Amino acid sequence: MKIAIDVMGGDNAPLEIVKGAVEAADEYLIDIYLVGKSEEIEKILDAKAFNNPRIHIVNATEIIENEDSPTIAIRTKKDSSMVVGMKMLKNGEIDAFVSAGNTGALLAGGLFVVGRIKGIDRPALAPILPGRCGPVMLVDAGANAECKVRNITQFAMMGEIYFKNVMKYEFPRVGLINIGVEEEKGTEFTKECYKALKESNKSFVGNIEGRDILEGKVQVVVADGFTGNVVLKVFEGTAMTILKELKIELMRSFITKIGAFLSKGAFTLFKKKFDYTEHGGAILIGLNGPVIKAHGSSNAKAIKNAIRQAIKCVDGKIIESIKNELEEN
Amino acid sequence: MKIAIDVMGGDNAPLEIVKGAVEAADEYLIDIYLVGKSEEIEKILDAKAFNNPRIHIVNATEIIENEDSPTIAIRTKKDSSMVVGMKMLKNGEIDAFVSAGNTGALLAGGLFVVGRIKGIDRPALAPILPGRCGPVMLVDAGANAECKVRNITQFAMMGEIYFKNVMKYEFPRVGLINIGVEEEKGTEFTKECYKALKESNKSFVGNIEGRDILEGKVQVVVADGFTGNVVLKVFEGTAMTILKELKIELMRSFITKIGAFLSKGAFTLFKKKFDYTEHGGAILIGLNGPVIKAHGSSNAKAIKNAIRQAIKCVDGKIIESIKNELEEN
Structure with missing residues (x-):
């Protein structure tokens, strides 16, 4: 290769x-x-x-x-x-x-x-977030600030195929980022997306709220690039701010410093879990x-x-699989 | 009262x-x-x-x-x-x-x-987030999934007045949530909002990205209710997931448990800082x-x-101040 x-x-x-x-x-x-x-x-x-x-x-x-x-x-x-x-x-x-x-x-x-x-129609930027129950792909994280419904259904299809072929999930689940789980929630655009996803994608399980993205309910979250980019950056910003503040508090006294030293192993494991460097990059899907x-x-x-992620994509024949899916439908 | x-x-x-x-x-x-x-x-x-x-x-x-x-x-x-x-x-x-x-x-x-x-035209839901350098108000966090430019400029004005009159900031700063800091970034809608905010609001300092919301660059972040709700929930979800995972790692071994016990004071201070209960509620502004x-x-x-927040709103004459501002312009 x-x-x-x-x-x-x-x-x-x-x-x-x-x-x-x-x-x-x-x-x-x-x-x-x-x-x-x-x-x-x-x-x-x-x-x-x-x-x-x-x-x-x-x-x-x-x-x-x-x-x-x-x-x-x-x-x-x-x-x-x-x-x-x-x-x-x-x-x-x-x-x-x-x-x-x-x-x-x-x-x-x-x-x-x-x-x-x-x-x-529109390729998307698809980073992998460190979910509590495994990786979560966010499509689109910012390649297309404005999207049509058709783009969203294609993002969902490509994310699904990535998880099936590259990540080897038999039944990946796909969710639409929205401000409520019910079908009628959100904007006119998200309502149309919901309908189109329900019709076109067997892995689609419904809307997903921002607070559940990392909880493992779905492997693929789709959004227009504006919303996806906001999600990605709020996620990064919150994680960064929390770790920074926690460090400040831990370094404040002698006792807490010793505590921090003793619990270092836990922090290392924790950081590894939330470290973007562990999860490869974002595929331009x-x-x-x-x-x-x-x-x-x-x-x-x-x-x-x-x-390593690139190798997995080649091994998993991601491009051919997407082409096959498009030909079949 | x-x-x-x-x-x-x-x-x-x-x-x-x-x-x-x-x-x-x-x-x-x-x-x-x-x-x-x-x-x-x-x-x-x-x-x-x-x-x-x-x-x-x-x-x-x-x-x-x-x-x-x-x-x-x-x-x-x-x-x-x-x-x-x-x-x-x-x-x-x-x-x-x-x-x-x-x-x-x-x-x-x-x-x-x-x-x-x-x-x-449209009241907004305005929660207070625990920023690193003090409170940050998010307007609108979900009352209006779809917004007009005029709504956004009103959100900005009301948030500014809240910080001036209730929080007693002489020069609060207002930012627009966007996917880049440059004026030309984002959707057609955010570009129009940027222009209108620049013309109408002296406290407007430009676009703000999701990762900077908690960093203290601005006190008021404005967004349509869809985007604002996504921001709020991703913030809540990330904070919750991180603390949950950290707890799991800290409880894994005897040594890390002792470490966690010794650094308890730091966690308490940290939690107090990020605890929503410390910051009151969201005003329906x-x-x-x-x-x-x-x-x-x-x-x-x-x-x-x-x-306490309600008392501050009454003391700060938030309603009258907004009315005065509307009459003056």
């Missing part, structure tokens, strides 16, 4: 990206294509595994920065690590592409360079090839886990 | 409601009107403070249940504690009304019985009289704090 990584994208690029990718090559026995400025990559590899025949360098002279306007960057920076990697995916030279770079540019590049699966968006602040471990 | 309490509303009614109200009467030196089934109230008071001249009983024979359809309940249960209390507010017999009952019915009753402030919705699971302490 061949996976390409955007070495220049993310807060910790290029060092952590290369480290994570090299570790993944060895651990998962795959071919890794490091896309970016070759002299920088070689410098890092010199100290590590330069002679590893599983590691390949693909030179790309430009970098898409976080501040760049997505569409303009994709159109003008033709030799950026992101565009070069996506072209390789488009041309079938690699099986999947991973980037921790500019999310907007990755979405734009996905549409312009990789292209959509025929029949999917609906593109005609697996593209994984790793978190912007990814370290080597997060990159390795995003690569 | 005269405050009426819906004794029959909430998961812990009537006992905890009466307890909290009696405590508030003594602590805040106000007159409390307990609205509900008089024989039940008397039974509870017999064991407590029946002879306290600050406590008054107002008999209401019906109860609006959580399962009741809001509008039908308000129209048919004329002698319910909720409707009776709201009529007292409407008639000027009391200064404010507090209820932990059915939120939808309280909103419907607010519109039909108490009525709107002239010039306010825009009604022609102060109505406070206490959390459905309120205990005596939460009720007492909701009453």
